[in-house]
Amino acid sequence: MIEGIFVEGLIYSIMALGVFFTFRILDFPDLTVDGSFPMGAVIMAACLHGGIHPLTGLLLSFCGGLTAGAVTAAIHNKLKVPHLLAGILTMTMxxxxxxxxxxxRANLPLLRVETLLTRVHDYTREFIPPEYASLLFFILVVFIIKKLLDLFFITDMGLVFGALGNNEQMVRxxxxxxxxxxxIGVGLSNGLVALSGAFAAQYQGFADINLGQGIVVTGLASVMLGEFLLKSNKISVLTLRVILGTILFKAIMYLGRYYGYYINMTPNDLKLIAGILIILSLGATNFKGIKKGSRS
Incomplete structure (x- = not known):
């Protein structure tokens, strides 16, 4: 049970890191996420059923998300369409x-297909149980992605991305x-989101075109929850708190799913919980800002 929460949290933290990139670094509200997440899942599923190596499937999923994000940015840049509308258009397409x-087809099962996770389980079967093998595998994957992002954000280009989100005119x-x-930024963000979708499909054992429904809300809630766990301006801490926030969000969703019946709550109410979490996070942030302003 606990390891399942951590595994799901780690998988979806890759998506949350992509959302963090657009919303917090680029200041680009992007709803493409709801389409690029299932895109990564369906590309991965199609590759696995086609006999393509899982690592190649991951690369193709990332490239698919990269392309989706680039389309959103191109619509915004070339046609002067607002961020949100550009994302909605791409998501719809x-x-x-x-x-x-x-x-x-609307979905594709992966139960009888060899995935990256089944290979990991086969290699580690003699040493550790499958659920712990999955946990260790995703700890390694997320650690590598986090380190790569941390290194990227301290490069000249990474610093320019931060400047773009703060003051576009200064960049000009x-x-x-x-x-x-x-x-580049929106493309990389959705590449991460699609990569998360590819891992989610392998872990859940199926790919479905509705996997991304409301996924941007999950990403936002994870980012905002993480902001209450750690306070820092260091990029390594910023990415870490996104990961921790996603795990916390998944834990809250788990509690709501399995213990919510005490207050007549059903799985259909989970989206409501996610929305309330975001509203509370925004309200607490605004309250802190007002409190600091009154002190100064």
Whole structure:
């Protein structure tokens, strides 16, 4: 039970890191996430059923999400469409694209297909139980992704991304094209989201075009919960708290799913809980800002 919460939290933390990139670093509200997450899942499922190596499937899933994010940024840049509308347009189109990838099917099971996780379980079967093997595997995966992001954000390009989110005009003055940065940034963000979807499909044993329904809310709630756990401006701490916030969010959802019946709560109410968490987080943030302002 506990290891399942941690595994799901780690898988979805990859998605939350992508959401963190667009919402907190780029200041680019992006709803493409609801389409790129299932896109990663369906690409991975199609690759596995086609006999393609799981690592190649992960790479293709990442590239699919990268392309989806780039399309959103291109619509925003070239057609001057607002962030949210550009994301909604891409998300809507991805629904049809995802069905096409699954050969006009809504879902595809992976129970009898060799996945990356089944290979990990086969290699570690003599040493540790499968559930703990999955946990250790995703700890390693998330650690690598976090380290790569930490290193990326301290490069010149990473620092420019931070400047873009704070002051786009300043970036223009430096002779850098913000449109190009948004194309790269939103693309990388959705690449991470699609990668998370690919891992989620393998862990859950199926890919479904509705996997991404409301996933952006999960990402936002995870980011905001993490902000209450740790306070720092260091990028290594910022990425760590996103991961911890996702695990905490999954734990809260677990409690709501398995113990909510005491207050007549059903699984259908989980989206309500996620929304309330975001509202409470926003309210607490605003309250802290007002409190600090009154002290000064």
């Amino acid at each position: 991805l629904y049809s694209v995802n069905i096409r990838i699954l050969s006009n 003055v430096q002779g850098i094209n913000p449109a190009t940065l948004k194309l």
